[in-house]
Amino acid sequence: MPKVGMEPIRRAALVQATIDEIGASGSLDVTVSQIAKRAGMSSALAHHYFGGKEQIFLAAMRHTLAVYAAEVRGALGMADSPRTRIEAIVRAGFGTTNFRREVVSAWLNFYVLAQTSGEAGRLLNVYQRRLHANLLYNLRPLVGDKAEEVAQRIGGLIDGIYLREALGTKTTNGSKATAMVLAALDLELGQGK
Amino acid sequence: MPKVGMEPIRRAALVQATIDEIGASGSLDVTVSQIAKRAGMSSALAHHYFGGKEQIFLAAMRHTLAVYAAEVRGALGMADSPRTRIEAIVRAGFGTTNFRREVVSAWLNFYVLAQTSGEAGRLLNVYQRRLHANLLYNLRPLVGDKAEEVAQRIGGLIDGIYLREALGTKTTNGSKATAMVLAALDLELGQGK
DNA sequence: TTTTTTGTTGATTGACGAGTCAATAAACAA
DNA sequence: TTGTTTATTGACTCGTCAATCAACAAAAAA
Numbered sequence: 351m352p353k354v355g356m357e358p359i360r361r362a363a364l365v366q367a368t369i370d371e372i373g374a375s376g377s378l379d380v381t382v383s384q385i386a387k388r389a390g391m392s393s394a395l396a397h398h399y400f401g402g403k404e405q406i407f408l409a410a411m412r413h414t415l416a417v418y419a420a421e422v423r424g425a426l427g428m429a430d431s432p433r434t435r436i437e438a439i440v441r442a443g444f445g446t447t448n449f450r451r452e453v454v455s456a457w458l459n460f461y462v463l464a465q466t467s468g469e470a471g472r473l474l475n476v477y478q479r480r481l482h483a484n485l486l487y488n489l490r491p492l493v494g495d496k497a498e499e500v501a502q503r504i505g506g507l508i509d510g511i512y513l514r515e516a517l518g519t520k521t522t523n524g525s526k527a528t529a530m531v532l533a534a535l536d537l538e539l540g541q542g543k
Numbered sequence: 544m545p546k547v548g549m550e551p552i553r554r555a556a557l558v559q560a561t562i563d564e565i566g567a568s569g570s571l572d573v574t575v576s577q578i579a580k581r582a583g584m585s586s587a588l589a590h591h592y593f594g595g596k597e598q599i600f601l602a603a604m605r606h607t608l609a610v611y612a613a614e615v616r617g618a619l620g621m622a623d624s625p626r627t628r629i630e631a632i633v634r635a636g637f638g639t640t641n642f643r644r645e646v647v648s649a650w651l652n653f654y655v656l657a658q659t660s661g662e663a664g665r666l667l668n669v670y671q672r673r674l675h676a677n678l679l680y681n682l683r684p685l686v687g688d689k690a691e692e693v694a695q696r697i698g699g700l701i702d703g704i705y706l707r708e709a710l711g712t713k714t715t716n717g718s719k720a721t722a723m724v725l726a727a728l729d730l731e732l733g734q735g736k
Numbered sequence: 737t738t739t740t741t742t743g744t745t746g747a748t749t750g751a752c753g754a755g756t757c758a759a760t761a762a763a764c765a766a
Numbered sequence: 767t768t769g770t771t772t773a774t775t776g777a778c779t780c781g782t783c784a785a786t787c788a789a790c791a792a793a794a795a796a
Contacts, residue, residue: 353762353763353772353773354762354763354764354771354772354773355772356772356773356774357772357773360773375659376655376658376659377571377655377658377659378570378572378655379571379572381752381753381754382753382754382755383753383754391774391775392774392775392776393753393754393755393775394755394756394757394774394775394776395773395774395775397754397755397756398773398774401755402754402755403753403754403755455658458654458655458658459655461651461706461709461710462569462570462571462651462652462655464710465569465570465648465651465709465710465711466568466569466570471710474710475710478707478710499723499726502723503700503723503726503727505703505707506700506703506704506707506723507696507699507700507703508703509702509703509706509707510698510699510700510701510702510703510704510705510706511699511703512703512706513654513702513703513705513706514671514698514699514702516654516658517654517657517658517664517667517668517671518658530692530695530696530699533692533696534696534727537730537731538730547741547742547743547792547793547794548742549742549743549744550742550743553743574782574783574784575783575784575785576783576784584744584745585744585745585746586745586783586784586785587744587745587746587785587786587787588743588744588745590784590785590786591743591744595784595785596783596784596785
């Protein structure tokens with residue numbers, strides 16, 4: 351049965367299974383066996399390819415962050431003004447790829463992981479800094495030296511909406527969430543009332 | 544050594560130790576033994592008084608929420624206008640009692656717990672609903688029928704700032720956090736620019 | 737004083753899970 | 767063909783942990 355060149359396929363399957371399993375169970379308390387089973391292989395194979403549980407988690411996190419980053423980059427490419435670029439960032443964050451319940455739940459758990467795993471913390475920091483830098487850069491032409499605090503508020507609001515989605519009371523769909531942040535943005539830009 | 548009337552003391556010690564332990568370790572992966580040790584007793588005694596780990600967690604969560612609620616209630620009592628009442632809510636949330644790193648970390652983990660434990664989810668829902676209702680009620684006289692969406696945004700921002708504190712990059716102190724939310728509030732009330 | 741209730745723990749049980757290993761098998765290289 | 771690399775797993779080890787239990791101690795009730 352053994353084919354050759356399985357490694358990348360297995361790795362990808364494990365990464366996806368990890369995100370799904372964490373998302374579905376809503377907790378980092380998933381066993382390697384569960385993940386491996388979902389990915390259609392034995393737990394021994396998971397260990398073979400990744401070496402250990404932590405590395406599986408980190409790979410899953412990297413993937414999640416990479417998908418998000420790619421989405422943002424793609425959206426930014428289509429935008430040509432500061433305002434539309436900020437909109438792009440927001441829309442990408444709440445797009446259907448990232449804003450499904452399981453994915454958000456996985457995110458939340460990555461935040462928890464970041465509290466104990468140095469590497470996970472570093473990864474999350476990179477994401478946060480990038481988001482902040484993006485917002486800041488595009489806000490500067492719009493609000494000048496207020497950009498820093500505005501970026502802080504918009505970024506905080508985005509994270510907060512994610513958190514609330516994870517708890518999952520209100521089934522805020524993505525476009526509603528986007529609208530909420532953009533409304534706040536309008537206010538910040540002094541166009542609202 | 545056994546004194547009488549220990550039950551409430553032991554329970555309180557265990558609850559506090561649970562919060563501290565979760566906060567310190569940044570994870571729900573704390574053992575009953577760790578908690579019991581921190582509270583100065585054997586793990587068997589912890590089981591004796593609470594019956595099981597989950598119930599210890601729930602008691603700790605109830606306590607955290609109760610402390611928060613008490614703080615808000617206290618602050619509200621001193622305020623007499625909608626605007627100051629909203630300020631009171633915000634200030635209470637970021638007061639020194641609730642906004643210490645370990646406590647915030649414990650909160651974050653309670654969010655995770657809420658994803659798997661029905662009872663924990665219910666508790667957190669009560670808190671969220673209460674916060675929302677408080678904001679809504681006091682925003683109504685200030686912004687009329689926009690109150691709903693404004694409450695959503697302010698509440699989201701509060702949660703987001705908590706989340707960022709948990710990650711702990713920026714050591715946002717409480718007053719800075721308060722200022723940030725109040726600035727957003729001013730914008731919403733159309734007084735900013 | 738005896739009995740019961742309350743407080744307390746060390747030792748044990750039973751389950752579960754991460755990680756290892758030896759064995760098997762297909763593909764590929766020599 | 768034969769040896770080597772890659773893929774794969776079932777079985778096993780070792781540790782950990784929640785939960786239980788038997789036993790002991792002190793206070794209160796009888």
